[in-house]
Amino acid sequence: MRFKLTPIYVIINHMFEKKLKKKVQKAVEELFGVSVDLKNIELETPEKESHGDLATNIAFKLASELGKNPEETARVLSKKVTGDFFTAENKSGFINFRLTDQALENRAREVNEFERKKKKKTMVLDYSSPNIAKPFGIGHLRSTIVGQAIYNIYKFNGWKCVGVNHLGDWGTQYGKLIRQIKKEDENPEDLSIEDLEKLYVEFHKEAKKNPEIEKEGKRWFKRLEEGDPKATEIWEICVEKSMREFQKIYDLLEVDIDHHIGESFYQDKMEAVIKEAKKKNVARESEGALIVDFDEEMSPAMLLKSDGGTTYFTRDLATVKYRINRWNPDLFIYEIGADQKLHMKQLFKTVEMLGWKKRSNFMHVAHGMYRLKDGAMSTRKGKTVHLKEVLEEAVKRAEEIIEASETSGKMTEEEKEEAAEKIGVGAVKYADLKKHYKKDIVFDWDKVLNLKGNSGPYLQYTTLRAKSVLKKAGDFNFQISNLSEKERRIIKRIGEFENILDAAERNFTPSSIANFTYQLAKEFNIFYNEMPILEAPSKKERAQRLSVTKASFATLKKSLELLGIPLPEKM
Ligand code: ARG
Numbered sequence: 001m002r003f004k005l006t007p008i009y010v011i012i013n014h015m016f017e018k019k020l021k022k023k024v025q026k027a028v029e030e031l032f033g034v035s036v037d038l039k040n041i042e043l044e045t046p047e048k049e050s051h052g053d054l055a056t057n058i059a060f061k062l063a064s065e066l067g068k069n070p071e072e073t074a075r076v077l078s079k080k081v082t083g084d085f086f087t088a089e090n091k092s093g094f095i096n097f098r099l100t101d102q103a104l105e106n107r108a109r110e111v112n113e114f115e116r117k118k119k120k121k122t123m124v125l126d127y128s129s130p131n132i133a134k135p136f137g138i139g140h141l142r143s144t145i146v147g148q149a150i151y152n153i154y155k156f157n158g159w160k161c162v163g164v165n166h167l168g169d170w171g172t173q174y175g176k177l178i179r180q181i182k183k184e185d186e187n188p189e190d191l192s193i194e195d196l197e198k199l200y201v202e203f204h205k206e207a208k209k210n211p212e213i214e215k216e217g218k219r220w221f222k223r224l225e226e227g228d229p230k231a232t233e234i235w236e237i238c239v240e241k242s243m244r245e246f247q248k249i250y251d252l253l254e255v256d257i258d259h260h261i262g263e264s265f266y267q268d269k270m271e272a273v274i275k276e277a278k279k280k281n282v283a284r285e286s287e288g289a290l291i292v293d294f295d296e297e298m299s300p301a302m303l304l305k306s307d308g309g310t311t312y313f314t315r316d317l318a319t320v321k322y323r324i325n326r327w328n329p330d331l332f333i334y335e336i337g338a339d340q341k342l343h344m345k346q347l348f349k350t351v352e353m354l355g356w357k358k359r360s361n362f363m364h365v366a367h368g369m370y371r372l373k374d375g376a377m378s379t380r381k382g383k384t385v386h387l388k389e390v391l392e393e394a395v396k397r398a399e400e401i402i403e404a405s406e407t408s409g410k411m412t413e414e415e416k417e418e419a420a421e422k423i424g425v426g427a428v429k430y431a432d433l434k435k436h437y438k439k440d441i442v443f444d445w446d447k448v449l450n451l452k453g454n455s456g457p458y459l460q461y462t463t464l465r466a467k468s469v470l471k472k473a474g475d476f477n478f479q480i481s482n483l484s485e486k487e488r489r490i491i492k493r494i495g496e497f498e499n500i501l502d503a504a505e506r507n508f509t510p511s512s513i514a515n516f517t518y519q520l521a522k523e524f525n526i527f528y529n530e531m532p533i534l535e536a537p538s539k540k541e542r543a544q545r546l547s548v549t550k551a552s553f554a555t556l557k558k559s560l561e562l563l564g565i566p567l568p569e570k571m
Helices: 007-032 058-066 070-081 101-112 139-156 172-183 193-209 212-225 229-253 263-279 312-327 338-353 387-404 406-410 413-433 456-473 485-495 497-507 510-530 539-563
Strands: 054-056 086-091 094-099 122-126 160-165 283-286 289-292 301-304 331-337 362-367 370-372 441-443
Touching: 007 054, 007 058, 007 070, 007 086, 058 070, 058 094, 070 086, 070 094, 101 485, 101 539, 122 139, 122 312, 139 160, 139 229, 139 331, 139 362, 139 370, 139 387, 139 413, 139 497, 139 510, 139 539, 160 312, 172 193, 172 212, 172 229, 193 212, 193 229, 212 229, 229 387, 229 413, 263 283, 263 289, 263 301, 263 312, 289 338, 301 312, 301 338, 312 338, 331 338, 338 362, 387 406, 387 413, 413 441, 413 456, 413 510, 413 539, 456 510, 456 539, 485 497, 485 510, 485 539, 497 510, 497 539, 510 539
Parallel strands: 122 160, 122 331, 331 362, 370 441
Antiparallel strands: 054 094, 086 094, 283 289, 289 301
């Protein structure tokens, strides 16, 4: 085969493909009086850039059908198709297309004031959702970071977005915690969030020896459910303390969630849902409990336990109802770990059985596990890794890198501090976002903070580089014509941006944007290192190179913004 498909380039050209196919279709009809289906016009990406941006073998097909010479057919078709956006050329029967400077210039211009059409669609995104009375674990990091990026992408793509933090603040575990606080006679006001976590662990240690206390825990939760003032007071203190802790993390991560609605909010909304499930015969009794059966498909879900208590599942079901009533979204997205796959499947199925929404209205972005490679930071035997420590470590390491850099001499202490925070946090975020959400992450400090590889700092650095050139340049005339291969590659890449945004939306993959950004950054750096911009040989070339820089900067900046990677002033 003469042409090989290289996935990246296929995507690059995709945006023009439809336009081009239609043009070819029209030309064939006008020239030969036959109509071809768009499906039959296959476009491929030539392996060699000198063979153009796209190619088709349609002339061979037509020629054999019409009894004509393929080269001649390709020649007349090429002539007819050549226009503002593409030039076409016969190459031994194949037609090679090349994007015109005009097409590339349009793309480069557009990206500077990039805006997408508003859609009449609403999505509700459930993300972050940590559990109270425990430090924010690294497990909730992915949900928070990937969730926020998905939110940003959907919003930019024109969706109406509602972000919800479905805090875990309800359930028997809080009864157990209250029992322990009471037993140790602690004043909850004096307890740190770490203390609360310890007390919960204490409870379980004790319960191993004395299972009776499980009942005490349950009783305390029952009291909480019934609105007992003592239980409520302790619980409220725990919630408030946790929220204060979480807010610090959100501030550091620059994450802002529209609504914080904990599970406790649904306490009085479950009964109606249970009733409805019973009435519609979606739920049935089984050994004193109320369950939803899915036959062979999967194990049943529990709406009421045999002691009459509700579950995480019951609350999630009531939550769906609430979200329908309040926002009636077209799409429900849950950014939650893959360990909750069954729970989500049961939930979506039950919603469908109740006739509320269709399965296709729901998506579980089931992220993989997070592991730390570095021994020092790895899980300390059975304990969870606290996100705060990871972020602090990242900032500390970023500080060291800044100190060792050439620029550090030109930076004030304040600038260094700002940069360290943005580099450290950006690095941690990017390490997460560049991976497909389904994949596990093995966290390796050296890779995460690497200034040269596919890392957050590398992208920040590249973006700042472009910014700084533009600042030094002052005014210039935006222009794109007769691009060199290196410049052309950059503009083609930038032209891909819209498709990448659509793919990221369709597949729930901020990683699509991360990888695109990395490719663009690499291409920009090659251009930057090999072609003097401010010292270009002519005024025209200077303006052109600055134009390429400007379009690159706009695209890099927007991408980082969508990913939630902060940009330091200097680094
Ligand atoms: N708090 C839960 C946990 O940490 C996650 C909640 C996810 N959202 C939901 N609607 N179930 O496991």
